[in-house]
Amino acid sequence: MxxxxxxxxxxxxxxxxxxxxxxxxxxxxxxxxxxxxxxxxxxxxxxxxxxxxxxxxxxxxxxxxxxxxxxxxxxxxxxxxxxxxxxxxxxxxxxxxxxxxxxxxxxxxxxxxxxxxxxxxxxxxxxxxxxxxxxxxxxxxxxxxxxxxxxxxxxxxxxxxxxxxxxxxxxxxxxxxxxxxxxxxxxxxxxxxxxxxxxxxxxxxxVVHAPAAPDPEWAVPAVEADDRRLAALVTRSLADLGGLRMSADFAPDETFLAAGAPWFFTLFGRDSIWAARLLLPLGTDLARGTLRTLAARQGTKDDPATAEQPGKILHEVRSQELKGEGGMSLPPLYYGTVDATSLWVCLLHDAWRWGMARDDVEALLPALDKALTWMRDHGDADGDGFLDYADATGHGLSNQGWKDSGDSIQWKDGRLAEGPIALSEVQAYAHEAALGGADLLDALGRPGSQEWRDWAAALKARFRQKFWLHDDDGPYVAIALDRHGAAVDSVASNMGHLLGTGILDPDEERAVARRLVSDDMSSGYGLRTLSTTSQGYWPLGYHRGTVWTHDTAIAVVGLAKAGLGAEAGVLARGLLEAAPHFAYQLPELYGGNAVGDGPGPLPYPAACHPQAWSAASAVAILTAALGLDPQPDGGLAATPPTPSAIGALRVDGLRVGGRSFRVQASPEGAAEVTASA
Missing domain, CATH: 2.70.98.40 (Glycoside hydrolase, family 65, N-terminal domain)
Known part of the structure; x- marks a missing residue:
């Protein structure tokens, strides 16, 4: 040829x-x-x-x-x-x-x-x-x-x-x-x-089609900020998200967000969950639809051909078999994801905190029990105490976290890690899910919460023993453990997903924050997926040097939740710096070249746009900049991190349950929260 x-x-x-x-x-x-x-x-x-x-x-x-x-x-x-x-x-x-x-x-x-x-x-x-x-x-x-x-x-x-x-x-x-x-x-x-x-x-x-309801499931807030790029980004992003609304034929009355156009214009467990989760400050209806849609196809049996297992949340739905490079062949309903199940639990917990109706939460408790049980009974294939993955078919996804390309999990010297692979962020999601599930069980009067708190504590202890590494720049979290239990030593963005999950203590969060904003990781346009010090780094490498919008946004929210305002501001400003170069439609990913190295961030030529979790990242910046925290009484607290990344900020139209709020924050971090009439 x-x-x-x-x-x-x-x-x-x-x-x-x-x-x-x-x-x-x-x-x-x-x-x-x-x-x-x-x-x-x-x-x-x-x-x-x-x-x-x-x-x-x-x-x-x-x-x-x-x-x-x-x-x-x-x-x-x-x-x-x-x-x-x-x-x-x-x-x-x-x-x-x-x-x-x-x-x-x-x-x-x-x-x-x-x-x-x-x-x-x-x-x-x-x-x-x-x-x-x-x-x-x-x-x-x-x-x-x-x-x-x-x-x-x-x-x-x-x-x-x-x-x-x-x-x-x-x-x-x-x-x-x-x-x-x-x-x-x-x-x-x-x-x-x-x-x-x-x-x-x-x-x-x-299998998927447009939802019947013409209007989106979220409020559209009014945003005023000293940094005018933020309002422009929110406006464009929410408009783009409106075009990604879909329903599935097995849950026709529910709405979720397709992962992205053009290649992923369908239901993806991980992507649809993250997009709904980042949008929670604007309402819980999308989260409810996403949770119900995925619960309708929650795994019920062991099927190696589809990677289905009891309680597992699916990876993707298509109308026919998907064939790709290297002999990849995925069935129309495919469960090859290690993180969607834990993330489903996290979304349910967070939607409950943001005011999803008690009846709606209770109706999903059977699916919650199955998802938690999957983490304990099926998530750890090799018995080492960590959730891991390995493709059993030879033609499925070789990597089954969000970095799912074949070369995404590699050592500093460029060697690929051998599976089964236990990703660092997957352990954090599972830890957060176990604690969130325990809170839900307690709040709704169900037994079993202490089992999951104990399970989370044991996972946290094992994680601290196995995942931490040191180099000349200090401590950091390994991207993964390989089949031998060795910590894969690449410095990668995955550790940003650990922030705010409870798997790190405050000192550990500060250590992670320092690494995320270092020059080898922060390009000035966002967070690189892989450090420039790695042999495999390439600014246009799909998961080995590019900036992924949602990846950066998740780190921003986690940093703000941890009280690390300066570091959150560095990464948030990076996204705002990148946004005008893409007409405020932040794509799936873009180049990891630094500010000043060219006229702007290099476009990744095959990046989807719009992409659901990329567009939802605009709301994540609002969440982080205001320090939003829904309260058990249905109120809303705001503790903006300092120093402010964007100056003064006013947002009208945030929602907790059926209540609407206006939050105004000063550049110095003072916040005023007002419930709208």
Whole structure:
């Protein structure tokens, strides 16, 4: 196989996306959907259109401005010099307005002019479909257009799993081998623009679909801050999250957040849990939907083929088998995750603290019992006292924590760790879950809490003995233990997830904080996944040097909870420094290059955007900056860490249960909390 024929994953850092789950459109910055790479209209996990290119009199419009105009909308403006009047000024304009809704994409094409005489031309839209699965597109494999069928006012494509109908009122429709051309002969006069339109409706057999409720499950707060980047980040992030709302066919009345577009546009246990958890200060409805959806497919049996075990929370849901590089093959319902079960318990506990109704919490207690039991009876495969993982099939995920790439767990010298692997943050999640579960059992009058407190205490003691290391820069927590029980010595961001979980004492938290904000870990745009001192470090290495938005945000919240305001501020400011470089849509991950090393953070070319836990990180910054803490009486306490990372801050619309609050914090750390009427 030559270099020219090797399939390559398409890049997407410079593409525009417009979405309303489970539909999405990926196009070039000028709005054109070209027949290449990721470009296309997608519904669920099928590319329903692989091309939608506009021409006027055979010429491509010349874009002058383009971008999103609101949730699910996009507009591109282009000049039409092929039919323009004389002179240097552009006097004929095409405005392409796109609207995305679940299962439907519509476009209005408006031609206007400022010429002395009317202008005329033939406007065409060439559309094509390959009915290709998203995963095929991701692998960069070649695809072939499917021949369309003519309808009364458009064309249609269909196969066993998808039905796609394009309508174009008033258009002349010509079918060719590569698709169809929709054509209108237009004349626009000064002051009298002319508009035509077309749309595509799609139906795809899928496990996940759009939720029925049109409004999001969270409050949208009003944010005022001395650092104006924060309000802009929150606004953009919450709008993006609205487009990721989904439901599953096995829990159709519940809503969760899809992990991210385009590759992970479905339910992921870990990702959906973290996104809901970070959004808790805006309401508990999303957390309730996420918890219920995942409980509906909680494991009931031992099945090595799917990695299912009794009580285990799933990793991901797809409509068909997922095939990837290196022989990877995952079943449609896959449980290969070591952390989602503990994180499910943590979300339930935190949602209860943030005011989720007692009846809703009680209804989930059977799932809580099963999840806790999984941690004790199934989470430790090799019997060493730590939760670990190892793929038993040979074609599942080799790494099953959030850093799930094949080379993510490695020694300082670049050697890969051998499994079973016990990750440091997984022990912290389990410790926090056991204590949180015990609190829930006590609060709801159920027995068994002391067992879980004792279990957590024993885990904490074992952790302190095995996971701590020292180097020339001082103490730090190993990323993992390998199959031999040896502490893998890379300095990595995983230790940031330990903060605030209770598995560290205050001195240990301070030691971790020092390492997180050191120059080898903090890029100035956030927290690197791997220290620059490691042999395997690379600023664009997926889990070995890049900055992951949510990873940094989790560390920020933990640092603030630990009272380490200065260190929390360093990392929070890093995210705010990065945000404008991505038009305030912080992607899944980006380069670990330092501030000053180039014009900004390097885009990771295949990073998903929007990504649920990345967008939810904007609310995590609010939580940390205000030191938010829900109270047992339904109130809200605020203890902002000092020094302040963003100056004065006022947030109106925070929620605890059914109550709304306004919190105002001064740069010096004084806070005033007011319950809204």
């Amino acid at each position: 030559t270099a020219e024929t090797v399939p390559l994953q398409p890049l997407l850092h410079d593409l525009q996306v417009t979405l309303r789950a489970p539909s999405q459109v990926w196009c070039s910055p000028d709005g054109q959907v070209h027949p290449r790479g990721l470009h296309g209209v997608y519904h669920a996990d099928v590319r329903v259109l692989s091309e939608a290119v506009v021409r006027v009199d055979g010429a491509l419009p010349e874009a002058v401005a383009a971008g999103g105009t609101g949730p699910g909308t996009f507009e591109a403006s282009a000049v039409l010099r092929s039919i323009d009047g004389p002179g240097a000024d552009p006097t004929t304009l095409l405005r392409r307005r796109r609207t995305v809704a679940p299962g439907q994409v519509s476009e209005e094409l408006e031609v206007s002019c400022g010429t002395e005489a009317p202008v005329s031309g033939r406007l065409t839209v060439h559309v094509a479909s390959d009915l290709t699965r998203t995963e095929t597109v991701k692998q960069g494999l070649p695809t072939t257009p499917v021949a369309p069928q003519a309808t009364g006012d458009g064309v249609r494509w269909s196969d066993d799993g998808a039905d796609v109908v394009v309508t174009a009122p008033g258009a002349q429709v010509t079918i060719d081998d590569a698709g169809a051309t929709l054509a209108w002969d237009l004349q626009a006069a000064p002051g009298s623009p002319v508009t035509v339109g077309w749309s595509v409706r799609s139906q795809v057999a899928a």
